Amino acid sequence: MHLVPQLTGLSTVIDRYDGLILDLWGVIHDGEKAYPGVPEALERLNGAGKVLCLLSNAPRRPDGVIRKLEGSMGIGRDRYAHVMTSGEATYEALRDRDDPWHASLGRRLFHIGPDRDTDVFDGLGYTVAATPEEADFVVNTGIVDFSETLEDYAPVLAACAARKLPMVCANPDLVVMVGDGMVVCAGSLAARYEELGGDVFHHGKPHAPVYERCLRLMGISDHRRILAVGDSLRTDVAGANAAGVDVALVTGGIHREELGGAWGEHPDPDLLAAAIEASGHVPTWAIPRLVW
Numbered sequence: 001m002h003l004v005p006q007l008t009g010l011s012t013v014i015d016r017y018d019g020l021i022l023d024l025w026g027v028i029h030d031g032e033k034a035y036p037g038v039p040e041a042l043e044r045l046n047g048a049g050k051v052l053c054l055l056s057n058a059p060r061r062p063d064g065v066i067r068k069l070e071g072s073m074g075i076g077r078d079r080y081a082h083v084m085t086s087g088e089a090t091y092e093a094l095r096d097r098d099d100p101w102h103a104s105l106g107r108r109l110f111h112i113g114p115d116r117d118t119d120v121f122d123g124l125g126y127t128v129a130a131t132p133e134e135a136d137f138v139v140n141t142g143i144v145d146f147s148e149t150l151e152d153y154a155p156v157l158a159a160c161a162a163r164k165l166p167m168v169c170a171n172p173d174l175v176v177m178v179g180d181g182m183v184v185c186a187g188s189l190a191a192r193y194e195e196l197g198g199d200v201f202h203h204g205k206p207h208a209p210v211y212e213r214c215l216r217l218m219g220i221s222d223h224r225r226i227l228a229v230g231d232s233l234r235t236d237v238a239g240a241n242a243a244g245v246d247v248a249l250v251t252g253g254i255h256r257e258e259l260g261g262a263w264g265e266h267p268d269p270d271l272l273a274a275a276i277e278a279s280g281h282v283p284t285w286a287i288p289r290l291v292w
Contacts, residue, residue: 003273006266007248007287010041010229018225019051019218021211021245022080024058024065026231026253027290031178034073036264037291042079044292053082053214055228057204057235059141059170059186060087061119082217086204089213090120090139090170093203101201105166106136112156112189113141113170120170132159138167140193140200142186146178150188157189161196172202173235175254182254205230206239215243229290231255233279241281249283250290264288 007013025031028038045052058065062083069075097103108127111118121128121139129135138160143153160167171186190200204210220226226245230236231253240247249255251272252263258275259267266288276282 003269004249004276004283004286006269006272007285009291010045010227010248010287011292013227013285014045014048014050016225017050017227017246018222019053019220019227020045021053021055021214021218021226021228021240022290023205023228023230023232023236023250024054024056024069025173025176025178027229027250028054028069028075029073031176031183032072034075035289037289039075039079041290041292042075046079051082051218051220052080053084053218054080055084055205055210055214057086057171057173057185057187059085059090059113059117059120061085061091062088064116064119082214084210084213084217086171086210087117087120087141089203089210090168091124093201094121094126094139094168095124101166102168105168108134108136110135110138110160110165111141112138112153112160113186114144117141117170132156132163132165135160135163135165138165139170140167140186140189141170142189143184146183148184150184150192153189153192157193157196157198161193161198165198167193167198167200169200169202170204172204172207173232205232205235206242208239208242211239211243211245227284229287233275233281233283237279237281237283240283246284248285248287250288251286252289261288 173185228240261267
């Protein structure tokens with residue numbers, strides 16, 4: 001069993017690091033508002049000279065993420081140095097088509113997701129098909145309405161599978177915190193599509209390219225001096241482990257119920273150890289929430 005040290009705040013270990021890769025949903029905000037203490041923590045991290053890079057599995061490009069943070073979240077652009085998203089990775093892959101998988105895609109796409117996510121392919125010269133029958137491939141950015149479930153998408157996924165359309169998944173997350181509840185993400189639709197025999201290419205955490213981009217942006221040569229912070233064992237911790245950087249698991253995010261802790265409180269150590277063991281992904285630290 002992995003007994004991970006539990007921190008009360010980042011200040012106790014921050015001298016070990018020159019930069020941080022910070023998750024958004026479940027760490028910075030809950031999809032509706034910034035968590036208490038986060039603006040202050042960002043201010044203290046900046047004051048300590050740390051390079052902050054936001055890394056999100058948001059299925060949209062960085063400008064949209066920045067606008068949301070500045071708007072409803074009240075987190076200005078001066079609070080962090082860099083932003084990378086799974087949506088940006090998707091956009092670049094659809095733009096460049098410089099690997100065999102993307103190079104083989106046609107030019108007609110069928111979009112599963114809300115209109116706010118179309119910036120992952122806007123301006124790239126693709127034709128947006130009205131139905132799977134008219135498409136060469138699928139771009140999956142997730143559900144349209146937060147009240148929808150995976151079963152609501154069973155018919156369209158079946159139609160895409162019948163056509164054997166390759167799927168580009170712009171957000172590998174299975175679920176995300178919105179307020180106090182969980183909402184299905186594009187990763188759940190992609191997992192169901194793979195069960196139907198579909199071919200899926202995932203962009204975002206935990207896959208290596210987004211971490212490589214963050215490391216280039218941050219310009220910190222000694223990767224041991226970088227700390228990732230995220231709330232998902234499957235994506236944040238797994239991705240950091242593979243990238244060779246330390247990682248703090250925020251236990252008040254998507255694993256909160258599983259770990260038996262109220263928001264902002266330390267979880268049961270045995271439940272945390274069991275969850276880590278089951279996942280196979282080991283955080284360096286655990287912290288209830290992002291706080292200095």
